[in-house]
Amino acid sequence: MILDGKCPTGPIEKSWDKHRFDMKLVNPSNKRKYKILVVGTGLAGGAAAASLGELGYNVEAFCYQDSPRRAHSIAAQGGINAAKNYPNDGDSIQRLFYDTIKGGDFRAREADVWRLAQVSNNIIDQCVAQGVPFGRDYAGYLDNRSFGGAQVSRTFFSRGQTGQQLLLGAYSALSRQIKAGTVKMFSRTEMLDLVVVDGEAKGITVRDLITGEIRVHTGDAVLLCTGGYVNVFYLSTNAMGCSVTANWAAVKKGALMANPCYTQIHPTCIPQAGDYQSKLTLMSESLRNDGRCWVPKKAEDCGKVPGSIPEADRDYYLERKYPSFGNLAPRDIASRAAKEQCDDGRGVGPGGRGVYLDFADSIQRLGEHTIRERYGNLFEMYERITDENGYKTPMRIYPAPHYAMGGLWVDYNLMSNVPGLFVLGEANFSVHGANRLGASALMQGLADGYFVIPNTVAHYLAQTKPGVVKAEHAECKKSIQDVKDRANKFLNINGKKTVTEFMRELGTCMWENVGMARTEKSLTTAIEKIPGIREEFWKNVKVTGTGAELNQQLENAGRTADFLEFAEMLSRDALHRNESCGGHFRVEYQYDDGEAKRNDADFCYVGAWEYKGVGKEPELHKEPLKFENIHLAVRSYK
Amino acid sequence: MSGHNDHNAQETTPAQVGGHGGHDDHGAHGTMTLTLIVWRQPNADAPGRMETYVAKGITEHHSFLEMLDVVNEDLIKTGKEPIVFDHDCREGICGMCSQVINGVPHGGQERTTVCQLHMRKFKNGDTIYIEPWRAKAFPIVKDLIVDREGLEKIMQAGGYTSVHTGGAPDANATPIPKPIAEYAMDAAECIGCGACVAACPNGSAMLFTSAKVAQFAALPQGQVEAAERVKAMVQALQDCGFGNCSNHYECQAACPKGINVQFIAHLNREYVKALFK
Ligand SMILES: Cc1cc2nc3c(=O)[nH]c(=O)nc-3n(C[C@H](O)[C@H](O)[C@H](O)COP(=O)(O)OP(=O)(O)OC[C@H]3O[C@@H](n4cnc5c(N)ncnc54)[C@H](O)[C@@H]3O)c2cc1C
Ligand code: SF4
Ligand code: FES
Numbered sequence: 001m002i003l004d005g006k007c008p009t010g011p012i013e014k015s016w017d018k019h020r021f022d023m024k025l026v027n028p029s030n031k032r033k034y035k036i037l038v039v040g041t042g043l044a045g046g047a048a049a050a051s052l053g054e055l056g057y058n059v060e061a062f063c064y065q066d067s068p069r070r071a072h073s074i075a076a077q078g079g080i081n082a083a084k085n086y087p088n089d090g091d092s093i094q095r096l097f098y099d100t101i102k103g104g105d106f107r108a109r110e111a112d113v114w115r116l117a118q119v120s121n122n123i124i125d126q127c128v129a130q131g132v133p134f135g136r137d138y139a140g141y142l143d144n145r146s147f148g149g150a151q152v153s154r155t156f157f158s159r160g161q162t163g164q165q166l167l168l169g170a171y172s173a174l175s176r177q178i179k180a181g182t183v184k185m186f187s188r189t190e191m192l193d194l195v196v197v198d199g200e201a202k203g204i205t206v207r208d209l210i211t212g213e214i215r216v217h218t219g220d221a222v223l224l225c226t227g228g229y230v231n232v233f234y235l236s237t238n239a240m241g242c243s244v245t246a247n248w249a250a251v252k253k254g255a256l257m258a259n260p261c262y263t264q265i266h267p268t269c270i271p272q273a274g275d276y277q278s279k280l281t282l283m284s285e286s287l288r289n290d291g292r293c294w295v296p297k298k299a300e301d302c303g304k305v306p307g308s309i310p311e312a313d314r315d316y317y318l319e320r321k322y323p324s325f326g327n328l329a330p331r332d333i334a335s336r337a338a339k340e341q342c343d344d345g346r347g348v349g350p351g352g353r354g355v356y357l358d359f360a361d362s363i364q365r366l367g368e369h370t371i372r373e374r375y376g377n378l379f380e381m382y383e384r385i386t387d388e389n390g391y392k393t394p395m396r397i398y399p400a401p402h403y404a405m406g407g408l409w410v411d412y413n414l415m416s417n418v419p420g421l422f423v424l425g426e427a428n429f430s431v432h433g434a435n436r437l438g439a440s441a442l443m444q445g446l447a448d449g450y451f452v453i454p455n456t457v458a459h460y461l462a463q464t465k466p467g468v469v470k471a472e473h474a475e476c477k478k479s480i481q482d483v484k485d486r487a488n489k490f491l492n493i494n495g496k497k498t499v500t501e502f503m504r505e506l507g508t509c510m511w512e513n514v515g516m517a518r519t520e521k522s523l524t525t526a527i528e529k530i531p532g533i534r535e536e537f538w539k540n541v542k543v544t545g546t547g548a549e550l551n552q553q554l555e556n557a558g559r560t561a562d563f564l565e566f567a568e569m570l571s572r573d574a575l576h577r578n579e580s581c582g583g584h585f586r587v588e589y590q591y592d593d594g595e596a597k598r599n600d601a602d603f604c605y606v607g608a609w610e611y612k613g614v615g616k617e618p619e620l621h622k623e624p625l626k627f628e629n630i631h632l633a634v635r636s637y638k
Numbered sequence: 639m640s641g642h643n644d645h646n647a648q649e650t651t652p653a654q655v656g657g658h659g660g661h662d663d664h665g666a667h668g669t670m671t672l673t674l675i676v677w678r679q680p681n682a683d684a685p686g687r688m689e690t691y692v693a694k695g696i697t698e699h700h701s702f703l704e705m706l707d708v709v710n711e712d713l714i715k716t717g718k719e720p721i722v723f724d725h726d727c728r729e730g731i732c733g734m735c736s737q738v739i740n741g742v743p744h745g746g747q748e749r750t751t752v753c754q755l756h757m758r759k760f761k762n763g764d765t766i767y768i769e770p771w772r773a774k775a776f777p778i779v780k781d782l783i784v785d786r787e788g789l790e791k792i793m794q795a796g797g798y799t800s801v802h803t804g805g806a807p808d809a810n811a812t813p814i815p816k817p818i819a820e821y822a823m824d825a826a827e828c829i830g831c832g833a834c835v836a837a838c839p840n841g842s843a844m845l846f847t848s849a850k851v852a853q854f855a856a857l858p859q860g861q862v863e864a865a866e867r868v869k870a871m872v873q874a875l876q877d878c879g880f881g882n883c884s885n886h887y888e889c890q891a892a893c894p895k896g897i898n899v900q901f902i903a904h905l906n907r908e909y910v911k912a913l914f915k
Contacts, residue, residue, distance in 0.1 A: 051803040066724065067790055069830055070732040086810060122804065129806035131799050131859045133822040140813025158823060164731060165826060172798035179794040187790075210779060239726040273699040276708055279728045384750070387698065387758055450803050498714045500707070544714055549681065550780045552722050553714065 003256075003608055003623035006411040007111035012097075012629050016115040019412070020455050024462035031056035033466040036457065037204055037219040038062070039191045039246055042071030043163075043442060044425025045225030046170035047449025053177030055454055060217055061174070061183055062206060064190045064241055064555075069171045072227055072239040073445060076163025077284050078147060079155035080442040082120040087144050091152040093117045100440060101630050104405075104433020105582040105598060107259070107606070110629055111412055112430045119451040120443050124156055126450055130169040134158055147285075147438040155439045160284065160377055166442055170449070186217075191246045192486075192558065193479045194222065194421065195469070196253045201421035202469040205479040207487075209555065212548040214483050216476040218469050221420045221457055224250060225449070228404035228426040230263055232563045232570060233515065234507020236401035237269060237282040243559040244566045247408055247427055251566075255408050255416045256608035256621060258429035260566070261574035262405035264436055264583045265516050267334040269400035270385050271354035275504075280400035281385060283378050285438060288327045290362040290371065291395070293318050293338070295355050299345040306348070306356055306394050317341055317355075321594065332435055332516075332583055332596070335399035339516050342398075354396035363391065399516060403441060405432040405583060406573070409608040409623070413456035414448060417608075420464070422457060424448035429606065434582025487547045490557040495540030499556045502537045506564055509533065514571050519587045523575040527568060531615055534564040569609055569618055576620060579603045600632050670696045670762040674709065676721055677769045679778055682785075686778065688767075691721075698758035702745065703728060703735065705757055706768075723782040730754040730894065733829030736836070737782050738769040743833035743892040751831065751894040771832055773841035775879040786832050788878035789846060795874035796867035797850045799859050812858050825853040827895045834889035834897070840881030845889035847871050848905035849897050855908050865912035872909060 008015040008022075026034065038049040038061040046068055049061040063071060083096040096117040101108060124142070128134065135143040135157050144153040158165035177183040188209040195203035195216060203218035229244035230236045251257050268288060270281045294316045296302050301309050317337055319326045329337070338355045341347060348354050363371050368391055372379070379390045388395070408416050408423040410430055415422050425445040432440065469476070513526035537560070545551045580589040580596035581603075589597040606623040672693045679686030693709045700708070703725055710720035726734040735752040739745035745755045760766065768782065776784040814822075826849070834845035851868050854860025860867070883902060890899045 047803075054802055065726055065732070065734060066786060067733075067830065070726055070734050072727065072732075074732050074829075075727050075729060084809070122806070124809045125806040126801070126803060128809040128812075129799065129801040129859055131822070131854050131857050133819050133826050133853065133857070134809075136814055136816045136819040138816050140815045140819075141810050158826070161731070161827065164829075165823075168826065172793065173801075173803070175790070175793045176798040176800065178790075185790075239732065240728060241726050274697060276697075276700055276704050278701075278704050278707060281729050384754055384756065385701075387756070454803070496715070498711050500711060542714055542717075544717060544719055550722060550783070553720065 001621045003409065003417070003606070003621055004411065005109055005111070005623055006413060007109060008412065012110060012114045015111050016118055023455055023459035026458045026462050028056060032058050034058060034221070034461050035060065035219040035467070036221050036223060037217055038223045038225060039204060040071065040225035040227060040425070040427070041068035041171070041174065041185075042073035042225060042227055042425060043167055043170055043445030044427070044449045045223065046071065046167065046174050047446050048223055048225060048424055048453050049183050050170060050173035050177050051450050051454045052457070053174075053180070053182035056182065059177070059183040060186065060219065062186045062189045062191060062204075064188065064209065066187050068174055068185065068187065069168060071167060072242055073167045073442070074164045075239065076442055077160045077282070078286070079145065079157035079162045079439045080123070080166060080446075081147070081154050081439040082124045082156060082443065083117055083154060084121055084124060086142055087153045089152045091154050095152065096120060096154065098630055100431065100437060101433070101627070102633070103435060103437040104431075105435050106433065106600065106604065106627060106632050107262070107581055107625065108431050108433035109412075109625060110627060115452065116431050116444060116447050119447045122451055123443060123446045127166060127169050127446075130172060132158065132165045132169040134165075163442060166446065170446070190555065191226070192249060192483045194249045194253045195475050195479050196418060197469050197473060197475050200419045203476060205476075205483050207483070210550050212546070212551065214480055214487075216471050216480060218471055218473070218476065220461060220464055220466050221422060223422045223424060223453065223457070224408065224427050225424045226427045228407070229566065230401040230404050232507070232567050233401040233511045234503050235272060235277060235280050235511070237266060237280055240278065243562065245559050245562045248562040248566050250408060250416065250418065250421060251611045253418065254610075255418045255421060256610055257406070257569060258409035258606050258608040259406035259434070259573065260570040260609070261514075261577060262432075262434045262583050263401055264331065264403040264405060265335040265399045266402035267331055267338060267399045268357070268397050270382060271349050271396050271398035273350050273386075281381070282400065282402065283382065283397070285331070287357060287375060287378060288334070290366070290374065291327065291357040291359050292316055292361060293327055293334070293355050293357055293397075295341045295346040295348060297346070302346060302348050302352060306358075315341070315346070332585065336516050336585060338397070338399055349396040354398045356394035357397045358394035359390060360394070401511075401515075403436055405429065405434060405436055409606065413459060414452055415456065415460060420460065422453060424453060434584055484547075486558070487554060490541065490543045490554060491547060493539065493541050493543070495542050497540050497542060499541060499543065499553055499560050502533060502541060503556070503560045503563065505533050506530070506560070506567055510567055514574055517585050517587050518574050520575065523571050526571040527575065530564065530568045530571065537561065537564055565614055569611070572618065573607055573609060577603055577607065598634070604632070668762070669694070670698075670757065670760065672696060672705075672760060672763070673765040675765065675767045676782075678721070678781055681780055682777055696757050698756065700757040701728070701753060702739070702755040702757065703753050721782065722780050725753055728753040731829060733831035736771050736784060736831060736833070738771065738836060740767050743771065743836040744831075744894050749894055749896050751829075771836035773835045773838075774881070775841060775843070776832060776835065788880060789830055789832060789843065791878050792843060792847055792871055792874045793850070796863070796870035799854065800863060801859070814857060818856050822853045822856045824898065825849045825856070825901055828897050829895055831894065833892045833894060835880065837888040837892035838881065838883075839886055839888065840884060842883045842889070843875050843878075843880040844883035844902050844905070845893060845897055845899065847875050848901040851908055852901040852904040855904065864908060865915045868905065868908040868912050
């Protein structure tokens with residue numbers, strides 16, 4: 001099967017406008033007859049539910065937190081891109097398009113990326129109208145900063161809390177629709193299964209996390225806006241509840257999972273301190289503007305107080321290896337270089353998994369005051385977690401899993417290969433390719449939710465009869481039974497190990513073998529090991545309590561069980577892709593100088609996997625990628 | 639206090655814990671043992687009570703929630719129900735975590751949520767009381783989890799501008815002076831955790847509400863609907879069973895984001911203005 005992305009043809013500049021015109025519309029008075037289920041209320045889902053409610057559709061929205069305002073989008077710090085060219089430094093839709101395609105290592109679709117760049121400008125207008133307090137200059141105009149991978153200042157920000165403010169904007173629009181009665185909100189509700197009838201998505205099966213009730217919600221279209229899966233590595237910068245569960249339910253019902261091996265590792269995170277640790281905290285990458293990365297040259301110096309190690313015994317490895325970019329090398333390169341130093345036995349801090357990020361030089365050059373002004377909140381955050389003063393002693397950083405570029409396969413309309421199932425935001429695979437540039441995930445979530453889906457879902461609904469499937473349908477009943485059976489299975493195993501122990505074991509295996517640098521051997525090791533962990537899980541996990549109450553162990557057991565299956569697919573994707581690109585680095589495929597070696601002749605495609613059963617090898621489908629507007633070129637940061 | 643039927647509690651009594659070592663002898667490599675006295679309540683209708691647990695092997699690097707994770711792992715292994723608590727981001731921004739520690743919402747470290755509180759703030763041998771948010775408008779769901787739907791209702795009453803997706807003018811069409819943008823941002827930093835309500839002797843959600851009202855009232859985008867907004871939000875606040883503000887300022891002291899009570903004054907001004915409209 002060759003997958004068709006259904007991208008519009010003709011000049012790219014006109015592609016979205018033309019496509020929008022060609023799509024069918026739903027008559028305003030008919031809209032309320034259609035029910036749309038929106039799973040997830042982060043930037044993508046919150047924006048989608050609010051926009052669709054506004055248009056007059058009958059919307060039901062779901063999230064596992066107690067409020068849509070707490071979705072993980074809230075945590076984004078840095079900013080959101082748009083091609084406004086307010087600073088007059090030469091930005092344009094064309095340039096944002098170009099940077100995104102190149103930054104993604106030519107593994108994203110041109111048409112989708114063009115559309116993202118085009119609607120990016122509407123996003124800022126929309127958010128400002130909602131009252132999002134973006135940074136302003138003294139004249140009162142919007143302020144911009146620059147961010148990794150771009151030479152223009154196109155990033156809009158709200159202090160260090162951009163994700164929070166954008167989400168609160170979407171959440172307020174959503175609150176307005178809830179009040180208006182167009183959106184019905186179901187918080188503390190987790191989607192556990194997808195209902196597919198005659199090949200089309202017609203409902204979801206959920207668990208009410210407070211009462212434990214399992215029930216089906218039927219609808220005419222289902223939108224998955226459920227975020228990313230990098231918690232498959234156990235420790236990551238994501239929130240504790242982030243999971244692959246909703247996506248995996250869809251995969252088991254026939255949806256294809258695209259490019260799962262593209263996971264982004266962020267270089268400037270606070271290193272792990274101990275086994276009890278539950279998450280890794282990201283510090284803005286901007287720190288690398290003024291901080292210098294180094295490790296001791298001699299392994300025996302690693303335990304010493306950093307200040308006592310003379311200059312001559314320090315290895316400023318990024319400056320040494322990448323003289324022109326130095327400490328500002330892109331995320332994947334900086335991350336890998338840090339791991340190499342640590343693997344070489346020269347890491348610092350607990351477990352030797354850390355490198356120094358040293359501000360001594362810049363403090364001497366600029367004064368502590370300037371550094372405090374620039375990064376004060378980050379130093380404070382660092383001190384709170386580590387109890388160390390970054391002004392006096394170098395900070396320690398280490399890379400951490402951060403973002404999923406892979407996700408469910410969707411066509412240009414954001415529809416998966418299961419008709420009626422749409423996927424938005426981090427949950428889909430569409431625009432980032434193999435590597436995501438900073439400040440573009442927020443942009444994607446809001447573009448999908450505010451500006452793309454209201455058009456494309458209409459095109460599907462206009463060709464669909466409303467309300468065909470009711471909760472009494474056999475498929476709904478079967479789905480409820482399956483979900484109940486699975487919960488009972490967890491509760492009755494009564495083994496000896498906790499869910500967290502299994503998740504930690506899986507995460508360690510994934511991080512060691514499928515993390516930043518992969519080899520055929522490490523990937524094969526993971527693929528051999530995962531089924532063993534999975535089998536033990538189903539024999540030896542211990543989940544206390546019952547299903548008919550709030551039961552966090554049961555919730556976690558389900559998420560872990562899904563990760564245990566998904567992890568294998570992710571590893572297989574990484575194994576089959578015999579090339580290095582973006583966040584996927586295969587040690588066998590690199591240039592002499594350590595740069596990633598892409599193989600366009602053989603791998604210029606989207607790898608989309610079809611599930612064939614637990615433990616069975618999934619089937620690979622390919623969507624070839626064509627680059628007609630931007631020429632394939634080697635990414636070099638020397 | 640009825641923790642004596644608990645397995646963990648029997649292993650070590652609080653007195654023994656104290657005997658394990660002085661308060662100062664846990665260095666970077668030492669571990670702590672703590673006595674936890676925790677509110678347990680199976681569901682909204684069941685009675686609740688304080689139970690005693692012992693947390694062992696805790697280092698100064700554990701966050702408060704990680705300390706509870708360790709205790710919970712032990713409980714699960716012995717077939718007991720773990721302590722449930724709300725949390726998600728664990729980096730102080732989602733507003734999900736909500737615990738009253740030794741009588742103070744979020745544990746009393748200035749501008750810090752529970753998830754960002756670290757065990758280095760405690761000493762070996764300490765006894766720690768852990769309770770849920772307490773307020774009439776926040777019914778207990780289970781153990782340390784409460785229902786904060788009231789805050790949603792306040793937002794739904796008017797915490798928005800009535801803009802439709804897609805019709806917005808260019809973002810720079812209306813300049814907003816930097817000081818006003820900064821003021822709006824100060825207000826907008828509220829994470830909706832509800833600690834202000836838990837800290838208030840009247841269980842008032844005034845700080846939360848005022849932050850949103852002030853943010854929008856400061857901005858041209860929000861001014862159009864300012865009068866209706868403040869009236870509707872204050873009405874919702876009363877309907878949900880939140881108390882009145884009588885200027886105790888406990889809210890500001892407990893707020894992890896340092897939301898200032900000046901916004902309550904701003905809300906009051908807006909409210910009075912609205913009444914005369
Ligand atoms: C620390 C951090 C900093 C970041 N900084 C930036 C930045 O500066 N700029 C940038 O562009 N990007 C940044 N990102 C990335 C960006 O924040 C995310 O990719 C983006 O917010 C994801 O939005 P989303 O709407 O797709 O998903 P989310 O915001 O994760 O929302 C997922 C939603 O799905 C719900 N959900 C999930 N599973 C289920 C289920 N089974 N049932 C019911 N509901 C479910 C959740 O409740 C939630 O509502 C950052 C990410 C992190 C982790
Ligand atoms: S005002 Fe402060 S304490 Fe109250 S909800 Fe907002 S952040 Fe929490
Ligand atoms: S868990 Fe998110 S603020 Fe504490």
